[in-house]
Amino acid sequence: MTTNSKPSGPVSATPSLFGYALLLTAVATLGAGGLFGFPVALLVLSGCLLLLVISLLWVSLESLELDEPLTLDEALILAQPSREEERKAAVLRALKDLEHERSLGKISEEDYLQLTARHRSEARALISSLDERQGATREQLSMELGGMHHELAEKSPEKGQESSKVSR
């Protein structure tokens, strides 16, 4: 796993090029329509679409060989939230809803206090359980980063300074 923040290669550059190509297609079609009429505009549009399709397939086939490792951001996106994290989000949402319902007078004070107390205690339990679990991971991560920092510092003092910025 690397810490690159942006993916590289033809695939990443394609969406903006694709946008420009679409814009060009629209301009060419409208221009042809204005100058030569609707049927010609349709022909120009067809031609542009065909070129666009061929280019997209070309880049797609070309990028098949790429097999770079995932960036940190991408790997984090792929990580799945645990059941506790999901539950924590739901309980916090429930507390917010209860406040709203109370402000609109849709819930009695007695029910509000009872439900809020229940959800708060559940939220506390979930947060402490998540903290406990994440604490160990955090410790392990900081140890690994510290090790990397030392390793780089030994190799060259300049790179060591850069890596310390990264770890911060």
Added chain:
Amino acid sequence: MWQSLPDFGTLVLCAVLVTAGYAFGLAVLAHRGRPRLLGSARLAAYATAGLVALGVTLLAYGFITHDFRIRYVSHYSDRSMSTGYLIAALWGGQDGSLLWWSALLALYTTTCIAWMRGKYRELQPIVIATLMVIIGFFAVLMLFAANPFQTNLAGPPGEGEGLNPLLQNYWMIIHPPMLYAGFVGCSIPFAFAIAALVTGRLDNEWIVAVRKWMLFAWLGLSIGNALGMVWAYEELGWGGFWAWDPVENAAALPWFTATAYLHSTLVQERRGMFRIWNIGLVGLTFFLTIFGTFLTRSGLISSVHSFAQSGIGIYFVWFMALLVSAILGLLVWRLPRLRAPAELEALLSRETAFVANNWALLGVMTFVAGATVFPKLSEWLWHETITVGPPFFNRWVAPLGLLIFLLMGLAPLLGWRKTSSKSLLHALRWPVGGVVLAAVLHLALGKRLGMPAWVPTDAASSGVADRLLATFGSITPLITICLAALNVVVVVQEYALGLAARRRASRQRGEREPLLLALVRLVSKSRRRYGGYIVHLGITAMFLGFVGTQWAKVSEASLLPGESMQIGSYQASYRGVRMCPGNPGCTREEQSDTSKRRVIATVDLRHEGKALGRVEPAQFIYQRGSGMTTTEIGLMRGMRADIYVVVGSIQPTTKRAQLRVHVNPYVSFIWLGVLVLILGATLSLWPETSFGRLGAWSAVRFSLATATAVVLSLGLASSATTRGGPAKLKSVENRRYVEQPAPAGIVGLAWLAPAFGLTLSSLRRRGRGRGRA
């Protein structure tokens, strides 16, 4: 193979299938441990969409250049058709409409893939794979059963057969694309549901992702169905707007399940409950779009506007079998992870109201689906075709519809999780007051105003159920008026409560918030909730329009010029008839159009002695083909009642005309309700963004795009209420559909796509900006 346009078109369809397969393969590989291939899969999916667009462009070129080598072009167009109708002919027949369906799906796919960039990385491959399977299915269908580029075996004819005159109508140009936009839009939530099941990411992620997609599809279905009603009302000439025709029913079925989903998803978002139910509803909604298409296109059920019987039915059967097995198989596989972490805490809660609402909506859907296919079922089971007509549907759907209407009014009064009976009684004070007031006023004044609270209804048989239904049918007007009052008061109360709470909070902070500012902030903070309430108001107006049919009057008479007929407090005076072209009284347009002969009757309308204006119902006899005759109604719209005049046979010598006049009270409320519904849904769909977070250029693009989209949607829908014109003499001219410049609707729709794209693009930039922050 690509030496001629038809062959090249077929080649493009083959390429669609190949690239869809390629994109599918890459997406599956990206899911199965090679995440870097996702980029290639995205590009391949874009290319597939581009090829579908190329196919549509080629067919459009074929129509514009009258390339009668293509069988589809020669069947659905002729040289006399205007450019607008030539473009509309793209979806006027079976083969082209399948291509059009694929094109809309390609547009949705492109937009969705662009929107997903950098988001939902684990769901993306399966979303793309699912969408590619759907596009692939349509490509197979077109290649092997309904190729729009198929050539005429006997060579190109000198002239085409032309589009069916019934379809040469403004509403028919915009109705199918809107309905398809709704149908096809259901594919995106379905693809996300499949992705959630396959990847096991069954938390709220996919629910949040599909929230606006489903709402957009639902809006498309709502507008599409409403436009279908307008078309039926204005073109078919029977005086009504909904005849429970199989094709109409097929279009309405996914609307019921999508509505149910839009409510039950709120429960999952807040409580984590209904996970299986929500996936099931999304699957069922998509299944119903395919099932509806199957009903319309296979020739299984006969209908006034279904496509001709064809061999594509078996393809749909296999695809539906695949859908059902995929959804059920995945649900069973993921069942342990789909168990809800919470359960209903109290009977008096919003969750319970949503459960009841979901069951009622599903009940209506099941009833309508069952009754629609009943003739076929009875044929298979008892070798006897038993048909059920509109009265049967009306009798049974009315109680179910009113139950949903009641739940729609009550649900906002209930809080999430638990509502004490004391709180509920407190919340019910004003709504019950409104209901009592409405009931008293209706009972006291209804009859005098021509809208009695009690309309005697005959029982279909002496059975208990039929007698009960007849009794219920008789008091339907009173119940509807009471429930409408309930819904209106509840919505007003919800807004008032929200405003009061907001102003109280601002006072506690020591700030003073003016009422209007508080309203704007309240709505912008909870757009979905308050937009939803406006949708409820729109549906209330539509219910008022529906109940108006109970007070409708119809009268028929054979009149000579100068004679009159009375329909309640309205009077219709027949002035004479003219045949165009050839008559000096004809307008220039009528004189110049030689494609048909028009027999136009002139009728003056009065209400309680006061002149309302003139209408000109007509009969058009088309020269081409078999000399088809169409009935063109004369319509005078009004908020209180529409006067709808139909001319039957006219004696050429005596000029005696057979006139049928309908007085349809409150039909305009339906179209008004649709407008309000669009407004509410747009408010709910409005992106949650602030101009402060956008860059200057993004803010300008965002404002322009959203404003364009809203204005065009409203314009499109409002034309339903304004096209007939006000109750003035000039309204007569507005009834000339065929002469209306048709492309306006298409141009309007074409603008929607870039506007939507621009909005998404602005949002994407906003997301990136936020990410950087």
